[in-house]
Amino acid sequence: MIRLHHCHETRSMRSLWLLNELDLEFELQIHPFDKSLRSPEYLSLNPAGRVPALEIEGDVVFESGAITELLCERHSPDRLGRNPQDPDRPDWLTWVHFAETVSQHSAALTQQHIALYDDAMRSPIVMKLEAARLGKCFEAIEGRLSTPVENRDYLLTSGFSAADISVGQAVYMARHFVRLEAFPELAKWYDRITERPSFAASLPPEGAELLYKRDFYEVWNG
Template sequence: MITLHHCPQTRSMRTLWLLNEMDVEFQLKLHAFDKSLRDPEYLSLSPAGRVPALEIDGERMFETGAITQYLCERYSPDRLGRPVDDPDRMAWLVWVHFAETISQHTAALTQQHVALREDHMRSPIVMKLEAARIAKCYDALEARLSTPVENRDYLLTSGFSAADISVGQAVYMSRYFVKLDQHPAVAEWYARITARDSFAKSLPTEGGIYEQEFYPPWPIEKV
């Protein structure tokens, strides 16, 4: 049995989306996004006190990139993964792990806008820099998705894969801080992949980190 330890609207959504796309049984264990992730029992699963943590066959995994690679290689090497001899294997690895590049900037903005409650705790410079870095990530995706290659509906020429899930989840989070208005190819791709039932099943039914649909760039005008 697979057990996924999950907090809504965090990186563990990436693994939940992936599992929903696979024909495997799993159970979900929800956690609050709070200090309980530092409890010794949970730290035995994920030593940094982060989600996701995955229990499988008596073993424990953490880090979404590693989890994605393992699950794809074991349960879906050809459809969601790409075998080592596949022409798209190199691109698959790059984009699966590029998701974490986007996520680190989103995490910094989440800290600034959400975790730090008082304005005097926040840094306008950090907010602007991290938002600009997310926009640069969108630029990279735009270049990839607008390349005139036949059937470029997804990140890989060979079709939908876990690379789309990994990056798509990262973009789901980053859109709370940087919109896709200036990146039409990314917006079309994002709409395409998030129309899948597996994405809908990974969305929070209650709770979550973000209380607003969008957090405008700093500074916010005071009335």
């Protein structure tokens, strides 16, 4: 049995997208993005009170990078994962976990723009710094996708993988704070990977309560 605990438009979408791409049978437990994640019942699954949490064959895994590694090792070591002998394994690991670097800056901006309920609590300096750091992350992805190799359609030379899912989901969140237009290769890659049915299946359904109420959040100047 596989059960994913999920909130719309959060890091758990990374695990949901991967489960859909793997075409596995699983149960989806959707939680509101609120204090209910601090309930004793949920904290027994994820002591940080965050999503994702993946229940799988009697175990619980609650870090998205670890979930990605585990699911790929068990269900797709060569297509979506890369086995330890694969020349692309170091790059696969690097980009799978780089997704969290992107996400931490998006999370800081989400807190500033959305979670804080009083303008006096917001910091234009923090917003500018975190948006600049996201821009540096986008530059890193742009540089990777601009590497002059044949058929550079994905992050790995050997083709589409869970690395694209992990970083792609991080960009899905980050694009609310940094525009993609300045990064043409990243934008083309993002369009390419989000055309996959597994991505569409991971989006919030129509009528769902969304975390992001706007397509883009400008830096707040007070």
